[in-house]
Amino acid sequence: MSQPMIQAETIAAIATAIVPQQGSVGIVRLSGASAQAIAQQLFHAPGQQPWESHRILYGYVRHPQTQQVIDEALLMLMLAPRSYTREDVVEFHCHGGIMAVQQVLQLCLATGARLAQPGEFTLRAFLNGRLDLTQAEGIADLVGARSPQAAQTALAGIQGKLASAIGSLRQSCLALLAEVEARIDFADDLPPLAEAAVAQQLDQVLAQVRQILATADRGELLRSGLRVAIVGRPNVGKSSLLNAWSRSDRAIVTNLPGTTRDVVESQLVVGGIPIQVLDTAGIRDALDQVEKIGVERSRQAAQSADLVLLTLDAEAGWTPEDAQLYELVRDRPLIWVINKIDLVAPEALSLPPLAEQRVYTAAAQNQGIEALENAILAAVQAGKLAAADWDIAINQRQAAALTQAQTALTQVQATIQAHLPLDFWTIDLRSAIRALGEITGDDLTESMLDQIFSRFCIGK
Ligand SMILES: Nc1nc2c(c(=O)[nH]1)N(C=O)[C@@H](CNc1ccc(C(=O)N[C@@H](CCC(=O)O)C(=O)O)cc1)CN2
Numbered sequence: 282m283s284q285p286m287i288q289a290e291t292i293a294a295i296a297t298a299i300v301p302q303q304g305s306v307g308i309v310r311l312s313g314a315s316a317q318a319i320a321q322q323l324f325h326a327p328g329q330q331p332w333e334s335h336r337i338l339y340g341y342v343r344h345p346q347t348q349q350v351i352d353e354a355l356l357m358l359m360l361a362p363r364s365y366t367r368e369d370v371v372e373f374h375c376h377g378g379i380m381a382v383q384q385v386l387q388l389c390l391a392t393g394a395r396l397a398q399p400g401e402f403t404l405r406a407f408l409n410g411r412l413d414l415t416q417a418e419g420i421a422d423l424v425g426a427r428s429p430q431a432a433q434t435a436l437a438g439i440q441g442k443l444a445s446a447i448g449s450l451r452q453s454c455l456a457l458l459a460e461v462e463a464r465i466d467f468a469d470d471l472p473p474l475a476e477a478a479v480a481q482q483l484d485q486v487l488a489q490v491r492q493i494l495a496t497a498d499r500g501e502l503l504r505s506g507l508r509v510a511i512v513g514r515p516n517v518g519k520s521s522l523l524n525a526w527s528r529s530d531r532a533i534v535t536n537l538p539g540t541t542r543d544v545v546e547s548q549l550v551v552g553g554i555p556i557q558v559l560d561t562a563g564i565r566d567a568l569d570q571v572e573k574i575g576v577e578r579s580r581q582a583a584q585s586a587d588l589v590l591l592t593l594d595a596e597a598g599w600t601p602e603d604a605q606l607y608e609l610v611r612d613r614p615l616i617w618v619i620n621k622i623d624l625v626a627p628e629a630l631s632l633p634p635l636a637e638q639r640v641y642t643a644a645a646q647n648q649g650i651e652a653l654e655n656a657i658l659a660a661v662q663a664g665k666l667a668a669a670d671w672d673i674a675i676n677q678r679q680a681a682a683l684t685q686a687q688t689a690l691t692q693v694q695a696t697i698q699a700h701l702p703l704d705f706w707t708i709d710l711r712s713a714i715r716a717l718g719e720i721t722g723d724d725l726t727e728s729m730l731d732q733i734f735s736r737f738c739i740g741k
């Protein structure tokens with residue numbers, strides 16, 4: 282799969298974000314055999330500027346028929362193979378906003394390019410051998426990263442750290458397979474295989490497989506993050522807690538119960554984990570229709586959360602309504618937040634008669650936030666995050682394939698121990714090699730590719 286294959290069609294897409302907050306520059310990208318020819322019909326570079334690879338041209342994008350100027354722009358030509366896709370690539374660096382890039386893209390499409398599918402530039406980079414599959418997945422991870430640690434891990438993937446770890450395991454298995462097959466084919470000419478030595482080699486490979494598999498939990502946390510819902514009776518200080526925690530005035534706070542009517546979301550990073558915090562409407566028998574809907578959304582938020590912060594008013598203490606609320610959310614991982622602790626003497630506290638972990642906060646005074654963060658990290662097992670000596674973190678697809686390899690290699694060991702004939706060894710060795718190859722893309726199927734590249738964004 283790694284020999285260059287020139288794709289017949291030239292693809293085009295807007296490579297930069299199209300969002301309400303406009304960027305100052307927007308890029309339209311072309312890749313494929315006609316990229317330069319298309320660009321030359323659209324782009325006018327005044328003066329004697331030569332169309333050389335890896336040089337910036339200054340000029341105008343013009344409608345090829347009407348000569349109407351669409352944008353003033355910079356253009357970069359990157360001739361194959363020195364480009365992201367290893368095909369001829371052209372980038373138009375246009376003015377930001379929506380209109381310039383949209384119109385330039387339309388002109389590219391009218392001049393022979395086809396709109397790229399999500400991830401298609403990176404797919405071509407993969408098909409042309411510039412990246413393996415784990416590196417391509419790293420690129421999607423980096424684009425989606427929501428914490429510096431997640432970005433760092435993604436970059437390790439792009440730089441090929443996982444690829445080389447898996448690659449060397451696969452090489453070990455291939456070498457072993459070659460040894461075994463040689464004994465099958467030339468049994469009389471070669472000394473027999475030392476079973477003990479082979480078993481020891483397999484042990485080493487398996488130990489590494491286990492190490493890499495252990496990074497899956499961390500990968501999952503860094504990629505998906507946590508949804509944390511702040512839930513509680515009205516007026517206990519949920520919105521104050523969100524504001525103190527996010528150091529903002531994101532949510533409206535008043536002394537009126539029923540202030541928050543809808544779920545308010547905020548993005549935070551705690552110990553490297555991206556966290557989506559949901560402040561919810563206080564749960565009670567609602568007074569009006571709007572509040573009723575809000576309360577229903579609170580219940581849904583609690584149900585969808587990875588962790589619930591069940592908040593109590595320390596002054597009011599543990600009430601029957603709190604007990605009812607607990608029944609609603611007790612199947613979720615849960616931390617008690619005893620808020621307004623500034624209003625109560627420690628001996629006067631009445632606490633929930635329940636075992637879950639507690640933290641004490643005075644949200645209005647920004648107190649207790651660190652304790653809260655520590656409790657959350659403990660709840661998700663901070664150990665899962667501890668970066669090993671490397672910053673590799675595998676995803677679910679990679680973990681599934683690695684588990685297959687582990688099973689197959691364990692099977693080889695059993696085969697050796699049972700002193701079964703060499704033919705039996707090769708069966709499981711081959712399936713281990715295939716599973717490892719699925720991770721890097723050395724062994725792959727069309728549907729795997731679709732699955733992987735469909736989670737990219739357009740233009741990547
Ligand atoms: N304007 C712009 N910025 C960008 C990108 C881009 O495509 N365009 N990138 C896109 O994601 C990232 C940079 N990644 C890149 C990775 C490889 C090559 C590249 O040309 N690789 C060739 C040749 C390298 C060389 O000349 O030595 C190769 O590896 O074969 C380009 C960009 C981020 N910034």
Ligand SMILES: Nc1nc2c(ncn2[C@@H]2O[C@H](COP(=O)(O)OP(=O)(O)OP(=O)(O)O)[C@@H](O)[C@H]2O)c(=O)[nH]1
Nearest residue numbers: 515516517518519520521539540541563621643644
């Ligand atoms: N003394 C004290 N007052 C607090 C504390 N936290 C919140 N309050 C006050 O309690 C009142 C209610 O706070 P909110 O944050 O709006 O409470 P809520 O739980 O979001 O209320 P609803 O949105 O109505 O469910 C406000 O007057 C806050 O200033 C605290 O730690 N100590």
Ligand SMILES: [Mg+2]
Nearest residue numbers: 519520540541
């Ligand atoms: Mg509120």
